[in-house]
Amino acid sequence: MIALLFTEFTKAARRTRTLIITVMLVGLPTLILFAIHARADRPADNPNGEGLFRLASQSGLLVPAPVLSVMSGFLLVVIAGTIAADSVAGDAAWGNLRYLLLRPVPRGRLLVAKAVVAGVLIWACTVLVSAAALVGGLLLFGAHPVTFPGVARFAGGFHLDEGALLLRNAVATAYVAFGYTALLALGTLFSTLTDTATSAIGATVGVYVVSQILDGIGQLGQIRYAFPTHYLSAWRAMFVENRYPTDMLVGLAVQVAYLIVFGAAAIVWFQRKDIRS
Secondary structure: OOOHHHHHHHHOOOOHHHHHHHHHHHHHHHHHHHHHOOOOOOOOOOOHHHHHHHHOOOOOOOHHHHHHHHHHHOHHHHHHHHHHHHHHHHHHHOOOOOOOOOOOOOHHHHHHHHHHHHHHHHHHHHHHHHHHHHHHHHHHHHHEEEOOOOOOOEEEOOOOOOHHHHHHHHHHHHHHOOOOOOHHHHHHHHHHOOOHHHHHHHHHHHHHHHHHHOOOOOHHHHHHOOOOOOOOHHHHHHHHHOOOHHHHHHHHHHHHHHHHHHHHHHHHHHHOOOOOO
16 A cells, blocks of 8 residues: 555656646745735734735734635635546546556555545645745744734734744644545545546536535525535634634534545445546
8 A cells, every 4th residue: 555655646746737836836925925025014903804914024923824814715726626636537538547457456445545645735735835935924024923903802902922823823724734625535536437637627626616605605504514615714713813713623524524425435436437548
């Protein structure tokens, strides 16, 4: 299994697509960082939304939060969906899948290996975004505690020191990365359903886009709680309200449920699929 994982990871890491994604994930946080620096003289009257960008100029340790907030909603979804959905369909499109299955490796084990490699790459992409924002922020703004202005029940505001900011950045990064577990399971399933990588990627990203749209319709009520994107931004309460919300735990449970259901479906379908590519 270890040899299989190493082979799949090496193959994925050597692709030109991986290099392009890496450049994007370092370059965009850098552009956002310079935008924050250019607007640093504006007042920070609201720690949520745009105000989080304004507060980021107080300390480089806060920069990963607004960068993750911007990139986790769409760009990272597209990248994660591409990585997950291309795992099997990509080989099928190139006509390599039949040759892979000639090796004495059970189909289920091969699929799990591809999903694990895709998951590792998704985590690596999320960590890279956060790390690029943190390093750039420290270079531009240094490491300082941050005082958030009062909002909601925190009328007098609250204060986060350097250690607290680092910890919450780490928790936010891990939560966002794990928040794509459902996308990984869906992408793997769609990748086994088609021999065209473009179709699998479109279906995977499309499900998340539709989920985000439906999640914004309040009339759907509690149905929205089952959507894979509903709890994706729950981590922001750590910076906005100075608390670790229980929604984060619920969000993790939702992701695990998607992984179990759609991951199992992908394995069952792939084991019975007639491979022609």
